[in-house]
Amino acid sequence: MVDIRGVPATDIDRALELAYLVFHDRPEEEARERHHTTLTRCERIGAYDGGDLVGFMAAHDFRLSVPGGDLPCPGLTYVGVAPTHRRRGVLTGLMSEMLRRAEAGRLPLAALWASEALIYGRFGFGAATTGATIEIDSTRPLALRIAPDRRPLRLVGPEEAVGLIGPYHEAARAARPGRPTRDPERWREEWLTEQDEDDEDLSPPRIIVLGEPGEPIAGYVLYRTKPGDDSGPVRTPGLVRVDELEADGPAVAAALWECVAALDLTGRVRAWGRPVDDPLLHFAADRDQVRVTAQFPALWLRLVDVGAALTARSWAAPVDLVLEVGDARLPANAGRFRLEAGPGGASYKPAEGAADLELDVRELAACYLGGTRVTALVAAGLVREHAPGAAAALDAALRTPVLPHTGDEF
Structure with missing residues (x-):
């Protein structure tokens, strides 16, 4: 046994x-x-x-x-x-x-990255964020529809980076749901290691920050490079792999993307795990030059305590619904509950009477951060809508200004 x-x-x-x-x-x-x-x-x-x-x-x-x-x-x-x-x-x-x-x-929550997507749904995990891989053809200057921020750019070393970009990243987490904390050890051991485990040909990490000397930085890009290969019948241009790019606004982001796309001896930029609503996809002037080459489920979320999770988050619009929630693993979550929520807060209490929506905890987890629409799951046959308009009302309440996202694979 x-x-x-x-x-x-x-x-x-x-x-x-x-x-x-x-x-x-x-x-x-x-x-x-x-x-x-x-x-x-x-x-x-x-x-x-x-x-x-x-x-x-x-x-x-x-x-x-x-x-x-x-x-x-x-x-x-x-x-x-x-x-x-x-x-x-x-x-x-x-x-x-x-x-x-x-x-x-x-x-209230647990999270993971799934190596096999088929496995974790049966344990109540739902795919709560989506990642995208963006590739830039940098054999020519990056065409932009907005003017980049022209404040100074400067390289910083990994030894300085933890104290400089770490606090910036921590402050930026609040603006987008789905992002885990990083302590200094995680920065050093996962993001700033000298050699990448998956590709030994990549350079050590490089960090460029934007901002006036002596003032707080307005953004940064963390990247590694890989030389091109001229030995085969088809030449492979040098690669810039962008691991993370954070910016105060679109003009700062434009300056950082323009910088990495102009690095000498490279001809392509690849950024894995970008948010699907990345502003680059709008301010890039030529979408043949800037392409989304992959899109995939990223962070899988589990609501361990549904009531605690729902009442701890903010709500974009008022909603008053009875939810019938199924949870085969944690019986305390299962049952019929009334969700009353809005910009002023939320309550979640046992309820009697007919349910407006019937769903499993897996689907509720997928929608919790605002990355999956309840109406889409109704259309897919995964959520049952007993009261017309209930799914749309819950979508409006769950809505976030930007989509949830994380690039932290763990």
């Missing part, structure tokens, strides 16, 4: 070996040391078959930006089951223990 319990620090190396087995990975020693350090700061749950560790799950101690606020939200990571113990309930046991701990700790 498999025993689900906490994983002591002495078993972290065993947990990593299991993760490398499951994800077909073979990292270098520097990366292994970094992974080990990361797990020392995480909550760890394991599945033991006798003395063998056959399943593992860890959780970062994050806070997540939500509309109008910031909530504690464990970020699940390193989720894996040994190939010898698949389809034996190990993952279900790990997830049940994680949800039990989150519920006991009064944590």
